[in-house]
Structures are given as structure tokens and as C-alpha cells.
Amino acid sequence: MVDAQDSVQRATLPIPDLAYTGTVTYDATDPDTHYPPIKRLLPPSDAPNVLVVLIDDTGFGASSAFGGPVHTPNFERVAAQGLKYTRFHTTALCSPTRAALLSGRNHHTVGMGGITEIATSAPGYNSLRPNNCAPLAETLRLNGYNTAQFGKCHEVPVWETSAVGPFDHWPTPGGGFEYFYGFIGGETNQWYPAIYEGTTPVEPWGTPEEGYHFMADMTEKAIVWTKQQKSLAPDKPFFTYFAPGATHAPHHVPPEWADKYTGKFDQGWDEIRNETFARQKELGVIPENATLTTRSDGIPAWDEMSDEIKPVLARQMEVYAGYLEYADHHVGLLLDALEEIGELDNTLVYVIIGDNGASAEGTMTGTTNEAFTINHMTEMEDDAYKIAHKDDLGTPRSYNHYAIGWAHAMDTPYQWTKQVASHWGGTRNGTIVSWPKGIAARGEIRNQFAHVIDVAPTVLAAAGIPEPSTVHGVTQRPYEGTPMNSTFEAEDADEVHTTQYFEMLGNRAIFHKGWTAVALHKKPWLGSDHGLDEDVWELYNVEEDWTQSHDLAAQEPERLAELQRLFLIQAARFNVLPLDIRSAERFNEEIAGRPALVKGTSQTFYPGMKRLSENSVVNVKNKSFTVTAKLTVPDGGASGVVIAQGGAYGGWSLYLTDGKPAFAYNIMGITTDFTRSETALEPGEHELVMHFAYEGGGLGKGGTVTITDGGTTLAEGNVERTLPFFFSMDETVDIGEDLASPVSSDYGATGNAFTGKISWIRLDVGDDNHDHLIDPEHRLQIAMTRQ
Secondary structure (H helix, E strand, C coil): CCCCCCCCCCCEECCCCCCCCCCCCCCCCCCCCCCCCCCCCCCCCCCCEEEEEECCCCCCCCEHHHCCCECCHHHHHHHHCEEEECCEECCCCHHHHHHHHHHCCCCCCCCCCCCHHHCCCCHHHCCCCCCCCCCHHHHHHCCCCEEEEEEEECCCCHHHCCCCCCCCCCCCCCCCCCEEEEEECCCCCCCCCCEEECCEEECCCCCHHHCCCHHHHHHHHHHHHHHHHHHHCCCCCEEEEEECCCCCCCCCCCHHHHHCCCCCCCCCHHHHHHHHHHHHHHHCCCCCCCCCCCCCCCCCCHHHCCCCCHHHHHHHHHHHHHHHHHHHHHHHHHHHHHHHCCCCCCEEEEEECCCCCCCCCCCCCCECEHHHHHCCCHHHCCHHHHHHCHHHCCCCCCECECCHHHHHHHCCCCCCCCCCCCCHHHHECCEEEECCCCCCCCCEEECCCEEHHHHHHHHHHHHCCCCCCEECCEECCCCCCCCCHHHCCCCCCCCCCCEEEEEECCEEEEEECCEEEEECCCCCCCCCCCCHHHCCEEEEECCCCCCCCCCCCCCCHHHHHHHHHHHHHHHHHCCCCCCCCCCHHHHCHHHHCCCCCCCCCEEEECCCCCCECHHHCCCCCCCCEEEEEEEEECCCCCCEEEEEEEECCEEEEEEEECCEEEEEEEECCCEEEEEECCCCCCCEEEEEEEEEEECCCCCCEEEEEEEEECCEEEEEEEEEECCCCCCCCCCCEEECCCCCCCCCCCCCCCCCECCCEEEEEEEEECCCCCHHHCCHHHHHHHHHHHC
16 A cells, blocks of 8 residues: 555656646746745655565575574574564576566566576566566665665576676666676675676675685675665665575685584484474474475485595585575674664565575585586596595685585475475575564564565565556556565464466476475486476375375376366466477577577677676687787786686686796696796787697597797697586686686786786687587586576
8 A cells, every 4th residue: 555645656657757837937036936845756654674685595494593404593583573484485496586586476477487598589488577577676766765786696688798788687777776786697706706886897805815705795785885875865765685695506605604513414414304304393384293205316315425425525514504604694794784773673674595495406425616517527526536625615725515415404394406396395495574663573483375476565565665557668567476464463364375386497386275286397417308298296285284295196186187277377377388398409599599699700809808708708618719819018028817718616818927928728726737938028019829729529628739929839738628518607708817716826816917918819719619519418407507
């Protein structure tokens, strides 16, 4: 309802300016001269501040607020001031959940049926939020809120992620946020992040050795922004979306936080599930008659793991736990800041503990570096390697992820994990809501069914703002979520969200009035190997069977058939059809029907270009390539990086050391092949060329390196092997310097800028491309690991 004292028409946004219709005088000093005073645009008088915290890749059974083994006192602090929702659901994957959260519509409605890297031209899968689905932030901004986003954004179409946009789907300006500080993509190195402020790439204030970590950095930015906002516009509420990279891989955290959990996971993931299950019953976040589901098919028992690897596995979980508590700590600092300035009581706080279930993308025994898995080089990371590098986990020397068994344990008491939209383990996330001024209840539990699409209508209802009928002249599609406000005071409020479909990568389900019909199509760590019609549907009475433990499909075939039909109705209604389980075709832009950001076999770069993602640069993997750089060396010589791609965990770099050209090819930080000239470049203009001749014969093969200057050979060398699929999740091509972690040990993470002048650099790839040999299922695995 609109505030009775608020006479502003808010259904059409932007709110139209009304023309003055009074008397116009000739002289401003005429007594009849009168114009109404200018009024600032403000929301209704009782509209609260809004803070939405979205934690990444955290299952229902991780946080202590929901019985998990990880101490999260600040999440519990929010719960003590408000409500825990035990049946709140997401979409099973990060990009779709975020798109649904920020729009109030189902993920397929806003084009995010998958991640942007596998977008097709089908409306439900094109990664393009239509303009008839204005985001919540834009609606609030046009109603007088100040808006800001901090942390992760993985909703930008992959072909729009370059420095030239367009920016219609970035947080600002297209997403409705006036300020953005964070990263674009599924994950980033928390020690060396790729950060944007607005649409401009910026660099961290320091290195890990100097105490830098992105979680702390983004929190400080959020605190500064909030205090400034209240200082300059105390009568305007804010909408802050706080979405850290935690706890998505890489699990990067200062060692002292991981060390707090030393020895606490030595009993293994099966026993952790039992312990968590018991605590969940004690807390009342699951009913007393709930059943602990059996271990999902394909996940090994703890006792099946070798005694030699168990200390490594335990350390993986210690690091993860420290990372989640570290995130909780910084959420607490933001809450402290709100309390300090007197705004916490009038802030509607959502803490959504996970954008999907815990991630089963880390292999059966985890990894010290995701690039091993992505590049099909797992033979380089055997158990002996993991044991030798156990202490690297979580530090700047790793890009780590935990074993699948831990993901399953963090989804206790449910089946399955992230990516599996068919079962609660992939979609049920503990959620906490507080608003001391607007919710009288304290420390209570709510069991009504809710979904991430319910957040937007709930916020508008709390603010007294109507859902807009038109935004920027476009008639809007109604919200598909239902407000949760009726549950704020009434524990026994009727369940208003009574039907909800789920679909991700062919895994699908339908919830309707206490029943679910579900079909698992593929496991997170395996490709699709059969057709959709071969899937086996299960049926659960979730009012009596909280954890989906007792399949009733055989006993109630008619009810199952009704729910299967209802799924198809919902699928047709919300752009889920056609279901798409393809792999290879979705990676071919022409077949998939999406634009390609980079075309051709040649690309020219100029000084100042940096933070160019792998998607925005011609692909040099599995083929020959040439770098040609037009340089000017000043008197006294030059040093520094000419061009670099990737970082300390994989990449290549062309640079000068004391004037001498060198080329480095880094294989995941394990080995680096160097080709170095013994001759320095004289002062003056040069055309420096590095040519890499691929030896062929398959993927990831080596080749020879030749460095020339004006046709004169300066150095020759060999690269034993190359990275076949991916250099880095987030590190980039940089011109004139190597940002973030350094590719080569010949220079440091900072102070490596080229001291001469670069006119241009051209990158040319050869016609000996071997990418056709890539397994299409592995392409999909690469994409899913990145989200």
C-alpha cells in the first residue's frame, strides 16, 4: 500500500514532471508571483533502508545459524533481531539466482536460464534481462532511494564485458545502482582481484603481503559509502546489495582464520553431516521427525579416502570454514557501522546464506588450483602434490576448492548440491530477515515456502512503493514473486507462494501445495549422457517428508503425472522451454545465436588498455601466435612488461629486464619456461616480435619461441607444454604492465610497468588451430566452474 500521506504518483517511472499551471507574471517582484518550492524526490515517509547480503556457494548446513559447523555470530546476531526462514529457495546456480533476486522474476523470464558463457538466442537463455522487467534497484532509485552494489556481478552478457560495454546490464548504469564496487564474473582472486568502480577498472590498494584482501576492501567501501550517504542525505533511505565473493572458490582467507578450525574436521564429512543434523533439530530449523538423507550417488564415503590424503581434505574444510567466518565477520562490521550511525533499527536486512547449494565443482579430492581441472592437467596434481602443498591452501599460493564430499556435508540434511535444481540440496538456503522497527518478532523461525523472487515484492511492500506499471516508457511484466511481509508478525501466516518450478541444466522440479516432483538429469561433475525423456521422476510429500527422503512415485503415479504436467505448464509460461542440455552447440556463437565479442585472427592494442578478459581477446591457445610491439626505448634503456596475459597461476608475458627482451610461459605456477635475450635494445624505435610456433599434434602441446627485433633474431627457446583451455578465471591481458599476480618471477606484482613508450601491440594467431579437438563436455565443465 502507498503511504496515505504520499500523494506522489509512483506507478509510472520515472515519476513524470508536472508543468506549472498557475499565473505567470512579468516581474518576479510582483506580489502575484508564486511558484511552489522545489521538492526533492523521496520515498514514502516510513520507507526503511534496505540491505541485502547474498553469500556465495554456501549450503543450508554450513552456517551455525542453521546448525552448521562454521561459527557465524553475526548471522546469528541478525537472526536474534528477526526471523530465520527455513524454506527459502534459490535457483541452484549463481547467475540465475542473482538475476531473479534483483528482478523479482523467475530466472528464465529474465533470460538467465544458465550462465552467460552458454547463452543462446532463446528468450529464457539469452542472458539479456528484457526492458519490461526493470530491476528492483532501478525502481527504488526512481522512487528516491540511493542505491549501491558491492562485490560480485555475474549477470553481464559475456559479449558485453569489455571496456566499451554496452553497460545496460552492468550494475551501473543499467542495473539501477548509482555506485558499484566489485568484480564482473563468477569469481575472482581474493588476494589479487579484478575490480571495477562503476565501469572503470581499478587496482587494489595493496598486495597480500601488505594486508590486502578483497572481502575487507569491499566492506570498507560499503561502510564509507553508507556513512557518506547518511551524512549528505539523511532523509533518503538506501538500498545496498552486498554480495561478496565468499564463499565461492577460490577459498582465500588469512591463515589465522583457517587455523581457528584446526582439527575440527578430522572426523570427516559423513560424521560432520550427523553432527550438523543433530544441531539442526536442536535449533528447530528442521522438524524432529526429519530424516537425514543418504549420501548422494557418486559421492565417496570419508572412510573410502586414503589416510594419507585425509589431512589435506580436513585442511580444505578448515580453510573453507575460516573463509565463511571471515565473511560473517565483515558483514558484522557493516552492521556495526549501521548501528553506529543509528540506522540499523530502520534497516530491512536480508541475509541469504548462499545463492545455491554448496559447490561440488572441486573434484573428489579437492584441488590446490582449479586450473588443473579446467586444463585437464590433473596428472600434475596427484595426491603427493596435494600433500606437499597442503599449507598453501587459502594463501596467495593457491586457487583452491574443497572436495565434493564437503559440499554434500554443507548441504545437510538434503540430497545433492549446487547445479542440482531438482533437490533441496541445490536450492534450499538458510535466510534471515530482520527489521527491528518494522518486525516485532525476535529470534523466531518461519517455515513458509519462499523463493528468491519474493525479495523484490517484499521490499516494495515494506517501503510502501507500488510495483510500477511502466518504467522508462515500457509496460512492465508483473513480479512473479510473492511478498513475504505477512510472515513478519504471524508465525502461522498462510503460505502464499504455493507453486514454484525449478530448472537448471536439465535438472528440474515443481513444488505445488506441499508436494514436489523432481527429476535429476545430470550430476554436477558429469556431463549429460542421455535424453530428457529418460530421466526418472521422483515424488515427495514435503509437508510430511521435510528432506525428500521417501520417494512416493510408485505409490502415487496419478499425483506425479499431475505435477509433471504442471511443470510443463510453468515451463511454457516462464520461458523454460525449450529445455537445453546441449554442450558443444552452446559454445559455438553462430549455432547458439549470441554475438561474439572478438572475431578474426588479429587484434591491435594501445597504451592504457588493461583488464581485458579472456573473452575479449583473440584466443592464442592450441595454435601458433605472434606478438608484434612498436616500442620506443628512451636514453638509458627500458624495463618492464610490454604485454601479459594471465598471472602467477598460468599465463604468458613479453617484457624487458635491463633492456633485454624476454618471454615467459607459466604453467599454473609449477613451471615457467623462459626465453631470454642476452642483447639489450638500444635507445630508439623498435619493432619487437615474439613468435610462438605451436608444435601441433593435439591440445596443450609445446612449441618454439623466437624473439626478433627488426628482423634480427635476439633469442630462441622452447615451451614444453601450454595451457589448452584457460589461463585464469579472472586475470587479464594488460598492456604496458602485468596487473594482479605476476606471470613471471623476473618481476614483482607491482612496479613492473614498461618504462619506455608503446605505440601499439598487435596479436596475430596462426591457422593451425587445434580447438576442434576439445571435448564439448569439458567445455561445459569449464563454464560451470567459472560461475
